[in-house]
Amino acid sequence: MHNVENSIREAAKKLLSEKKVDLIVGYERGTLPLRTTPCFVDKAEDVRKLVWNENCDANLSKYLLSRKENVGVVAKGCDARSIAVCIFEKQIDKEKVVIIGAPCLGLIDKKKVKAKLDGRELLEATIEDEQIRLKGEGFELVFPKKDFICNSCLTCRHRNPPIYDVFTGEKVSEAEVDEFGEIADLEAKPAKERWEHFKEELDKCIRCYACREVCPLCYCKTCFVDQTMPIWFGKTNDLSDTMIYHLVRAFHVAGRCVDCGACSRACPMNINLREVVKKTEKIMKERYDYTAGLSLEKIPPLGEFKIDDSQEFIK
Amino acid sequence: MVVFQMVWKVIGKNKIPTLIQELNKEYEVFTPVKKENLVFFERVSSGNEAFLDFQNTKKSPKEVFFPQTEILFTYEINKQGVEIEKAPVLKRDIVLLGIRPCDAKGFLLLDKFFSSGEYKDLYYLEKRRNTTIIGLACNRPLSTCFCTSMGGAPFGKEGMDLLLQDINDKYLIETVTERGEKLIKKLPWLKDAENGDIDKVRSLSRNVEKAIKSKVSVEGVSKKLDGMFDNKQWDLIHEKCLGCGVCTYLCPTCCCFDILDEATTKWKRVRIWDSCQFSCFTLQGSGYNPRPSGKERMRQRIMHKFNYFPKNYGENFCVGCGRCVQECPVNFDIREVVEAISTDIWREKDE
Ligand code: SF4
Ligand code: SF4
Ligand code: SF4
Ligand code: SF4
Ligand code: SF4
Ligand code: SF4
Numbered sequence: 128m129h130n131v132e133n134s135i136r137e138a139a140k141k142l143l144s145e146k147k148v149d150l151i152v153g154y155e156r157g158t159l160p161l162r163t164t165p166c167f168v169d170k171a172e173d174v175r176k177l178v179w180n181e182n183c184d185a186n187l188s189k190y191l192l193s194r195k196e197n198v199g200v201v202a203k204g205c206d207a208r209s210i211a212v213c214i215f216e217k218q219i220d221k222e223k224v225v226i227i228g229a230p231c232l233g234l235i236d237k238k239k240v241k242a243k244l245d246g247r248e249l250l251e252a253t254i255e256d257e258q259i260r261l262k263g264e265g266f267e268l269v270f271p272k273k274d275f276i277c278n279s280c281l282t283c284r285h286r287n288p289p290i291y292d293v294f295t296g297e298k299v300s301e302a303e304v305d306e307f308g309e310i311a312d313l314e315a316k317p318a319k320e321r322w323e324h325f326k327e328e329l330d331k332c333i334r335c336y337a338c339r340e341v342c343p344l345c346y347c348k349t350c351f352v353d354q355t356m357p358i359w360f361g362k363t364n365d366l367s368d369t370m371i372y373h374l375v376r377a378f379h380v381a382g383r384c385v386d387c388g389a390c391s392r393a394c395p396m397n398i399n400l401r402e403v404v405k406k407t408e409k410i411m412k413e414r415y416d417y418t419a420g421l422s423l424e425k426i427p428p429l430g431e432f433k434i435d436d437s438q439e440f441i442k
Numbered sequence: 443m444v445v446f447q448m449v450w451k452v453i454g455k456n457k458i459p460t461l462i463q464e465l466n467k468e469y470e471v472f473t474p475v476k477k478e479n480l481v482f483f484e485r486v487s488s489g490n491e492a493f494l495d496f497q498n499t500k501k502s503p504k505e506v507f508f509p510q511t512e513i514l515f516t517y518e519i520n521k522q523g524v525e526i527e528k529a530p531v532l533k534r535d536i537v538l539l540g541i542r543p544c545d546a547k548g549f550l551l552l553d554k555f556f557s558s559g560e561y562k563d564l565y566y567l568e569k570r571r572n573t574t575i576i577g578l579a580c581n582r583p584l585s586t587c588f589c590t591s592m593g594g595a596p597f598g599k600e601g602m603d604l605l606l607q608d609i610n611d612k613y614l615i616e617t618v619t620e621r622g623e624k625l626i627k628k629l630p631w632l633k634d635a636e637n638g639d640i641d642k643v644r645s646l647s648r649n650v651e652k653a654i655k656s657k658v659s660v661e662g663v664s665k666k667l668d669g670m671f672d673n674k675q676w677d678l679i680h681e682k683c684l685g686c687g688v689c690t691y692l693c694p695t696c697c698c699f700d701i702l703d704e705a706t707t708k709w710k711r712v713r714i715w716d717s718c719q720f721s722c723f724t725l726q727g728s729g730y731n732p733r734p735s736g737k738e739r740m741r742q743r744i745m746h747k748f749n750y751f752p753k754n755y756g757e758n759f760c761v762g763c764g765r766c767v768q769e770c771p772v773n774f775d776i777r778e779v780v781e782a783i784s785t786d787i788w789r790e791k792d793e
């Protein structure tokens with residue numbers, strides 16, 4: 128981990144001092160335990176602020192979307208994949224971006240930690256040798272790190288960025304995991320029960336749009352939610368309106384979502400948003416053998432038309 | 443001013459359900475309720491639902507008076523013209539039980555916003571005026587609580603009618619206002635507190651207050667912001683903010699709203715929460731937006747909280763509850779911004 132951190136700093140320093148980039152977007156220490164915060168470095172001497180650990184959870188590709196300068200960006204596997212999707216979709220100029228790829232350690236899910244602590248506040252956390260030590264008022268607990276890894280990381284097969292300009296550290300071996308196992312229970316339920324489940328989950332939504340704002344693929348200048356001429360649907364937090372938001376968003380990211388998990392992590396109401404899109408990811412895999420963000424050349428199935436596409440849905 | 447006698451009562455923790463049960467006969471009672479891992483203020487129908495062993499609720503209780511979606515009136519357009527049907531009025535008075543001191547102070551700030559000037563907000567005020575607030579002092583503040591920097595305190599009584607103070611297996615009930623006293627009179631079974639207990643909470647209050655570590659130097663910030671509208675720092679301050687509604691929606695004082703008409707079977711005019719962090723905040727019909735980017739919108743948030751509101755109403759528009767600090771998806775920490783403005787030392791954090 129420390130050697131990755133050091134090589135990120137070195138790579139950043141080199142890029143800045145050779146004037147290959149004007150800015151580095153990475154992570155720095157946050158103000159709370161188990162947190163980092165996005166960090167913008169434009170001076171070579173400031174690269175020492177950059178950190179690399181299991182809490183580097185923001186998907187930084189979001190910060191490349193509106194940039195005019197040349198930017199170096201620290202990217203985990205999923206981040207690099209979302210950058211690739213954005214490059215393909217012409218939202219990020221490949222020539223202006225230097226991807227500093229890093230092998231992902233698997234992110235810590237703060238919500239899992241919170242659930243475990245059940246109302247006791249976490250004041251300090253340290254991660255060492257696959258173990259996590261949680262400290263607070265009157266407690267000090269040690270758990271295996273794997274108990275708190277984000278679900279998106281547990282099912283990830285691309286911890287090494289498939290696309291990068293500089294690679295830091297050493298490549299890690301990719302796990303042979305069951306990518307879609309986590310939605311099996313839900314899939315097995317009858318439609319009515321699934322609907323009830325989604326209703327129950329989404330009823331908690333306060334329409335803060337954090338899930339949209341953190342999603343690297345929600346880059347529309349004006350999201351359909353914000354359009355007023357015409358207004359597509361209601362803006363209240365009435366369940367029927369909230370549902371439309373989530374269903375349409377799921378459609379919009381279908382076939383593009385890289386399962387970075389940023390949406391789920393951001394939701395203050397603990398709604399498992401990945402669940403909604405995971406199924407679309409599975410369909411893409413099964414039907415088209417397609418995984419988003421692995422290539423800059425391959426045209427995504429939903430982006431092209433083939434005369435022999437199966438059209439059994441037209442009855 | 444009516445002078446009332448400040449009384450101290452005591453209630454065993456195991457009697458809280460009974461208390462709620464009794465209040466329920468006459469009032470709409472809202473208390474913290476635990477759902478999965480989160481605690482929210484909700485209307486309770488039985489005494490056992492209340493969950494008082496919390497640090498603070500996920501959402502602030504502002505939604506009791508200022509709900510995220512509120513129907514202002516419904517109407518129908520027919521041959522006779524427009525027929526308006528008023529929104530139903532409050533049927534019963536409200537009791538809020540378990541309000542933290544920061545949130546109670548938040549209500550006082552919201553009162554200023556909704557009731558000053560020529561136009562009073564009747565929707566807010568009707569609920570607010572008919573509410574009794576039973577606060578709950580904080581024995582275990584969070585590491586992100588900075589109420590003491592914002593003129594509050596973990597045992598603060600501002601904005602409360604009654605204040606519960608936790609000593610082991612019972613709560614001491616301090617009467618703060620006449621409204622609180624009235625409520626106490628309806629509960630003759632409450633026992634009087636003993637002097638020893640009162641001394642106990644007094645020292646507890648001092649100790650807890652001393653234990654608050656999160657401090658923000660807010661003095662002079664409002665004045666400094668006067669000259670900062672065009673400051674270059676805003677370019678950097680907002681940089682990581684993604685413009686979601688988390689900080690402002692969870693905040694006990696943020697009260698921006700939008701009004702729109704929606705049709706279901708009838709037309710309804712609704713008020714919904716808005717946030718200065720959204721890209722369409724202040725987007726005008728012409729397409730012009732005076733706050734076109736995240737920079738102007740973050741400046742609005744900071745300015746409103748620490749400059750405009752203090753100028754208009756004499757107090758900062760933040761009570762230091764720390765919700766925005768805890769919940770921001772990218773760890774944007776408002777305390778750092780205030781601190782930087784105050785000290786002129788801008789974010790430069792070395793390992
Ligand atoms: S939900 Fe759809 S319209 Fe809105 S930003 Fe995402 S992709 Fe764009
Ligand atoms: S939908 Fe969620 S998991 Fe998928 S790319 Fe967007 S933020 Fe990541
Ligand atoms: S982040 Fe959560 S609460 Fe906010 S809009 Fe998305 S689902 Fe709703
Ligand atoms: S919660 Fe954070 S990211 Fe969202 S608007 Fe507030 S400061 Fe910005
Ligand atoms: S600005 Fe943040 S800390 Fe201040 S009252 Fe609002 S949510 Fe609480
Ligand atoms: S302008 Fe922003 S900070 Fe002020 S009340 Fe509205 S949402 Fe809150």
